[in-house]
Amino acid sequence: MNSKKITYKGLGIVMVLFFIFSISANAQWNVPDHVKNKKAPQDATYELIKTGKSVYNKKCSSCHGQPGKGDFLKLNPAPADFGTSDFQDENTEGTVFFKLDEGMGGMPSFKHQLSETDKWCVTFYIKSFDDNFVVKGEKSSSIKTNLTVSSDNETKKLKVKAEFEDKNENLKALKGADVAFFVKRYFGNLPIGNAETDENGNAEIVFPDDIAGDSTGNAEVIIKFKDTDAYGNTTVTKTVSWANPVHYENPLNERHMWGDRASAPLWLLITYFSVVLGVWAVILWVVFQLTRINKLAKK
Ligand code: HEC
Numbered sequence: 001m002n003s004k005k006i007t008y009k010g011l012g013i014v015m016v017l018f019f020i021f022s023i024s025a026n027a028q029w030n031v032p033d034h035v036k037n038k039k040a041p042q043d044a045t046y047e048l049i050k051t052g053k054s055v056y057n058k059k060c061s062s063c064h065g066q067p068g069k070g071d072f073l074k075l076n077p078a079p080a081d082f083g084t085s086d087f088q089d090e091n092t093e094g095t096v097f098f099k100l101d102e103g104m105g106g107m108p109s110f111k112h113q114l115s116e117t118d119k120w121c122v123t124f125y126i127k128s129f130d131d132n133f134v135v136k137g138e139k140s141s142s143i144k145t146n147l148t149v150s151s152d153n154e155t156k157k158l159k160v161k162a163e164f165e166d167k168n169e170n171l172k173a174l175k176g177a178d179v180a181f182f183v184k185r186y187f188g189n190l191p192i193g194n195a196e197t198d199e200n201g202n203a204e205i206v207f208p209d210d211i212a213g214d215s216t217g218n219a220e221v222i223i224k225f226k227d228t229d230a231y232g233n234t235t236v237t238k239t240v241s242w243a244n245p246v247h248y249e250n251p252l253n254e255r256h257m258w259g260d261r262a263s264a265p266l267w268l269l270i271t272y273f274s275v276v277l278g279v280w281a282v283i284l285w286v287v288f289q290l291t292r293i294n295k296l297a298k299k
Contacts, residue, residue, distance in 0.1 A: 038094030043136040044124040052125030055118050088130035097123045147236045156242045159204040162197045173201030178226035213243025
């Protein structure tokens, strides 16, 4: 009897908690008017947005996902997707800052978790998905970059020269940029090395020994900047003949269950034909016995 009472009590407590929770779940943001027009102490720049992006990926993306992808945690109420125009239209710079500072319900407060600068940087990053958001300074990915590649057959070295276009459209050596090398594969690209450009914009790697190529040992190398945000998607490719030749057997040429009649597995053919022959043998034997009965009757 007692245990039943306790379960009723427990049920009551759960229901009350659920009730409280459902009220708090429906709470609304209470954003004071003066906050909506609040501006950051400094202008947004691409540098600060970049900092904001890394703060966002560490502290926010686990719940909010990537802006515009809709891959936020399925909570109720749902964490906002900052890539939507609905969100951007409703939330000014000051509102975003206020909300992440205060928190509400499932949204933690970051008041003491992030520095003032980091909070503004995340705000800039979130607002950068608003088409009307103004960013000061030059967007670094708008600089024009150029990659040229050469190869040395003797040493199996891949050399690349990185340049950028300055304001007067002159090509200048791009130093200190990380360049990544890949070999093209059926599914994605296989990284084979990284190198940083020196003061003349040059970087090189030695092609590894253990790369499988096509039947003649050719492989396509793809070279691009690691930091595509800073230097853009400039990419060069080069075919080298330094890979190990590999002859691929087309699996469709072998005998397989899924093959047509001509390429069916031998065991299947043997089984099939012995069954067919067996059945015919029995039929013929029966017919033969019937004719014998006929003959015996005539005698
Ligand atoms: C533990 C999960 C979680 C984390 C981590 C998190 N949020 Fe949230 N966030 C939420 C939830 C849930 C809501 C919705 C709250 C509500 O509407 O009741 C929300 C709402 C918001 C809103 C308001 C959205 C709107 O539609 O008004 C902003 C702005 C926001 N979060 C910013 C951030 C930022 C910036 C970070 C990282 C510094 C962050 N959040 C980290 C869960 C999280």
